[in-house]
Amino acid sequence: MGRLNRRALLTRLQHLGVASRADLAKSLGMSQPTAGKIAEELLELGVLEEIDGAEPASASPRRRVKLGRPGRLLRLNRTVPRFVALQLGVSETCISTLCLGVSFSDNWQHRFKTPDSAELWTHRLQAIASRLPPASYWGVLVSVPGIVDDLAGRVLFSPNLHWTEKVDVCRLVQEVWAAPVVLVQEERALALGYQHLHPQARDFLLVDFGEGVGASLVVSGQLYDNLLPICGELGHVPVLGNERPCGCGARGCLETLVSTRGLLQSFAAAHGGLAPTWEIMIEKLAIRGVEPWLATTLDATSVVIAGALNVLGVRTVVVTGSLSDLPTAVMDHLSSAIRKGSIYARFGQIDIETAPRHRTAGLVAAGIDRLVVPMSNRDPAARGVPPSPARDRHPDHSRAKLSVPTNS
Amino acid sequence: MGRLNRRALLTRLQHLGVASRADLAKSLGMSQPTAGKIAEELLELGVLEEIDGAEPASASPRRRVKLGRPGRLLRLNRTVPRFVALQLGVSETCISTLCLGVSFSDNWQHRFKTPDSAELWTHRLQAIASRLPPASYWGVLVSVPGIVDDLAGRVLFSPNLHWTEKVDVCRLVQEVWAAPVVLVQEERALALGYQHLHPQARDFLLVDFGEGVGASLVVSGQLYDNLLPICGELGHVPVLGNERPCGCGARGCLETLVSTRGLLQSFAAAHGGLAPTWEIMIEKLAIRGVEPWLATTLDATSVVIAGALNVLGVRTVVVTGSLSDLPTAVMDHLSSAIRKGSIYARFGQIDIETAPRHRTAGLVAAGIDRLVVPMSNRDPAARGVPPSPARDRHPDHSRAKLSVPTNS
DNA sequence: CACAATACTTAATAAAGTTACGAAAGGGGA
DNA sequence: TCCCCTTTCGTAACTTTATTAAGTATTGTG
Known part of the structure; x- marks a missing residue:
């Protein structure tokens, strides 16, 4: 069937959680036969599964007595783990096997401190792989910080x-698991995860604060993408007057102020002491409130975020990560500063909320997107997944097949 | 035929200028019959015209002697004016009638100083309309500064x-010309115009400096759009430390520094005199170079632009408007500051160029887009099942086959 | 004037979606 | 229990759109 409709159906089912063929057809506005055929195909492939368990009454409390033939409920397969998820964090690497129908909160099965070299890292992976159930996975999903060319991997x-720049991460992973590897920029995974849990959020900017600072954008329910493999790099916008050196090679990046390390450094500088731990800083801030150094930092952050909102035309900001650990006064200050700088706030409302990170959900969404119902078969290694006829995506204006249907 | 292919063909022809059916088919990667049928249809509607004049030899100098049957060349209709273009500027209103195949540079037939009220404005329009040839136009294309909800008009x-906010501009215009009205945000028109003249530019941020400051984004050859009717409002990003009041109601907007008025004001403040004219300031700047106040302003501007680049993942900036009037040292300073703040510059190249404004070309592009080959997916429930779109249950797609107001 | 090369058209075919209709699977009332 | 109602789901026939293949038209070249 058409890739587009197949994608749409799968995405919708991902959001609905559980639905019958008829539900899907209605909610997508496509005909029942179409939805039925797609569902059939995906069942065949093991992407979906049919559940016949009595529908929990609580799931549809307001629904009056159901007439007619009850639908056969479908959901994304939750019985067979299809993916290995890998979070390559700055300080920690986490690993888990995941089904397509992912559980909601992150729950890593294995974790270890990220070493400084590729060799050691692969070694640790190997050790963990041997302890995982021997299965053939559809793919390995890797969340990485930094700038990723996700097409080239x-x-x-x-x-x-920095060491991840010099090596071919995909190849390293494939030495451990012989499966297609999908690299996902950390913040993109977070945005997809947030979207998975809040299907009604169709336009938002997710900003993540942690060891670095990054953002990711969803417009009209679609992750903003670009041919250039760079996106949402809020952390490396310069702040006038700031001269701290950044890992990126420049000076004055926002990240040097609002990353966890940057905040600790500022705190220490303001109080003439050594850098405290994160917990101690939180404790002290809870007492002292938003001190001038912090206010300055937050204002700089807000300007960058407001700038992004003004340029992108988005009115919802989702903040994840370390900033939500801090006393509420901090987020309050940031929120009001963002509103002050955002032009939409002059005649509309800006929503700013904090949310936990949902990395695994996002990784699975990315994996489904890239491996199960790819728009274009840009992954030559794809095996055991739906056969999708060849078609180039952006063949540099030469042999683009813009026509939507057909081909086989 | 499919809207998508029809759009693609028209856009391509717009870029190529003149092409045969076979050229179009080849360049779009679609089959000749398809391209032929679409071309036929568009000829019928008067969108295209066939030219049989001898092809200027200079047009394809390197091309060797052409064998075979020569193609029948097509181009956008240039004989019948289909649109009225209207530039509602802050200080001046310009008017012209335009064909689909637009001439390249702006060439307004009528212009008058924009009055302070809607009544006076309509009155002036009426006077001009009576002097235009009585024709039935496909639409009136209006370029307006500020934030526009182009769907609602x-x-x-x-x-x-400010007076444009309180009145229904579309209705005002329709009182003068009884035709569909398309409002286009000024910077969007400029971006479309630039794209028309530089078809190879597929990703860029266009920043326009004038009485206000705004931007517009093209990604993958597509004007960035959003459900929220706000986009590219670079001018209203706050600059820390700046306290000038802005027309938007806030204080410290970038626009208060780099608009023509802002620059004049800063110049006057730096030299303790009255605000000079734009020409005098240029003259003096040519002698004195980039003075500290100007450097500060440019740095602030560069940070905002670099921020946009980092977030959007774009590596090309097109600058239009007043800033290119200033001595070259000014643009040089700005360019290098943007590069310094842009993360892509760490491992790639940032292109920054100045360009003249091409408003009419952009307006026509927008008009074609909205009136001649509408997507008709412009409904709030745009859920994205485009291929062979499932007709919505709510049959508000009455204008599905609208195409073009049939006359002739 | 045949022949090669290119442009365009027509006809048959394929893919993906649609509507239409009928069988399956319950619930509720006689 | 039987019958009717409602809804789900599958199958068949039709529609739209684009493709491939084959045929016709129009030029330059030997």
């Missing part, structure tokens, strides 16, 4: 984890 | 032309 630039 | 917010 290369880390181009990673200010906080 | 309302000006939501116009810091430098």
